[in-house]
Amino acid sequence: MKFSRSHQLFQEAQNLLPGGVNSPVRAFRGVGGDPVFIERGHGAYLYDVDGNHYLDYVQSWGPMILGHAYPSVLEAVTQACQRGFSFGAPTEAESELARIVIQCVPSVEMLRFVNSGTEATMSALRLARAYSGRSKIIKFSGCYHGHADMLLVQAGSGVATMGLPDSPGVPAETTKNTLTAAYNDSAAVEELFRTYPTEIAAVIVEPIAANMGMVLPKPGFLEKLRELTQKYGALLIFDEVMTGFRVALGGMQERLGITPDLTCFGKIIGGGMPVGAYGGRREIMQMVAPVGPMYQAGTLSGNPLAMAAGIATLNELRKPGQYEKLEQKSQMLGEGITKAIKDTGAPAQIVRLGAMFCVYFNSQPVSDYAGAKRSDTAHFARYFWNMLEQGIYLPPSQFESCFISLALEDEMLEETVKAVKAALQKSA
Numbered sequence: 001m002k003f004s005r006s007h008q009l010f011q012e013a014q015n016l017l018p019g020g021v022n023s024p025v026r027a028f029r030g031v032g033g034d035p036v037f038i039e040r041g042h043g044a045y046l047y048d049v050d051g052n053h054y055l056d057y058v059q060s061w062g063p064m065i066l067g068h069a070y071p072s073v074l075e076a077v078t079q080a081c082q083r084g085f086s087f088g089a090p091t092e093a094e095s096e097l098a099r100i101v102i103q104c105v106p107s108v109e110m111l112r113f114v115n116s117g118t119e120a121t122m123s124a125l126r127l128a129r130a131y132s133g134r135s136k137i138i139k140f141s142g143c144y145h146g147h148a149d150m151l152l153v154q155a156g157s158g159v160a161t162m163g164l165p166d167s168p169g170v171p172a173e174t175t176k177n178t179l180t181a182a183y184n185d186s187a188a189v190e191e192l193f194r195t196y197p198t199e200i201a202a203v204i205v206e207p208i209a210a211n212m213g214m215v216l217p218k219p220g221f222l223e224k225l226r227e228l229t230q231k232y233g234a235l236l237i238f239d240e241v242m243t244g245f246r247v248a249l250g251g252m253q254e255r256l257g258i259t260p261d262l263t264c265f266g267k268i269i270g271g272g273m274p275v276g277a278y279g280g281r282r283e284i285m286q287m288v289a290p291v292g293p294m295y296q297a298g299t300l301s302g303n304p305l306a307m308a309a310g311i312a313t314l315n316e317l318r319k320p321g322q323y324e325k326l327e328q329k330s331q332m333l334g335e336g337i338t339k340a341i342k343d344t345g346a347p348a349q350i351v352r353l354g355a356m357f358c359v360y361f362n363s364q365p366v367s368d369y370a371g372a373k374r375s376d377t378a379h380f381a382r383y384f385w386n387m388l389e390q391g392i393y394l395p396p397s398q399f400e401s402c403f404i405s406l407a408l409e410d411e412m413l414e415e416t417v418k419a420v421k422a423a424l425q426k427s428a
């Protein structure tokens with residue numbers, strides 16, 4: 001495979017954009033080497049500027065669950081374009097997309113659209129603080145909720161730590177109200193509530209931790225968070241930016257039967273356009289301006305093109321049998337990869353739920369960030385490049401999830417399993 005045009009474009013881009021990219025993980029630093037520049041996507045495939053094509057398991061980091069340039073989404077966006085791009089005034093499409101989300105996710109009674117997942121979590125936390133009149137929040141190490149200052153706290157391993165910023169430029173004053181605990185460690189959360197019984201506004205959690213590879217919640221963990229937040233009068237915020245409309249129409253909360261107070265969305269609800277949203281109980285959402293005093297705004301929020309893409313995408317996903325289809329594909333791929341790991345004796349494991357999975361180069365079960373970090377990233381890098389050479393595009397980091405789209409046909413999944421087996425053999 002040759003990448004000469006990608007290399008040349010990357011050289012030029014590095015003079016113009018920090019690291020040649022507009023989001024760090026795209027730069028392939030996690031696997032070494034230069035990123036591939038994409039020319040177009042169609043269905044299950046990405047096509048690069050050197051004429052190579054790949055089965056896409058990144059899907060723009062989650063949104064493209066139908067595959068690229070899906071006909072009904074393309075049609076909806078094209079039609080919306082012809083009516084103008086943005087008005088800064090209400091449109092019917094905003095209510096239409098809100099109605100769909102509210103129908104699909106029972107815990108959500110009202111919704112506010114924003115432009116990214118980052119904005120959704122940032123605003124949901126402002127709302128939780130406004131509603132409760134409290135300042136502290138709890139997040140879990142290894143959970144990513146976008147790049148807002150107060151959330152750029154990772155905390156080391158261990159039971160529970162006060163938040164120290166992860167990035168220069170984030171003042172310690174900004175994160176001093178961010179408490180952290182290890183994922184799946186509800187005892188640590190209970191301890192924090194005992195220490196600060198009347199100061200914690202909210203617990204924010206990814207109901208599947210999908211930004212440290214993929215870590216599933218242990219049975220009872222999220223239920224315990226629901227119980228503790230209720231007991232201490234704090235809000236429970238599910239960050240379903242990744243899992244919303246991916247693991248079920250109603251997200252992970254539907255699969256678990258847990259009702260959070262607020263939910264954050266992004267990725268799939270925009271069908272590839274920049275959209276985020278936060279929503280929840282009516283009584284809480286009515287704190288948001290202009291009904292209530294919690295200020296939050298956006299020039300392009302609820303943008304007509306973005307709403308059109310979201311509506312068309314969710315309407316496709318609402319058709320009967322779509323999640324069963326995704327589950328079948330996921331299962332077929334999961335079984336194939338499990339067998340390939342067994343046959344090759346590779347020191348790896350697959351974590352899988354619904355239309356998402358992760359192959360960890362780690363022989364111990366992973367239940368938190370400390371465990372995820374014990375993975376062999378050098379081995380992952382060799383596996384990644386081998387897969388790319390075989391025409392399979394994976395996230396360029398051990399600490400990301402892979403996504404399955406409806407556009408993946410059985411023979412593509414079989415091709416992927418064969419590639420995994422060869423890559424495991426060669427990267428050993």
Ligand SMILES: *Cc1c(COP(=O)(O)O)cnc(C)c1O
Nearest residue numbers: 116117118144145146241242266
């Ligand atoms: C991607 C992601 C975000 C941030 O969304 P952006 O649109 O990139 O700002 C927040 N939370 C989770 C769980 C995510 O996966």
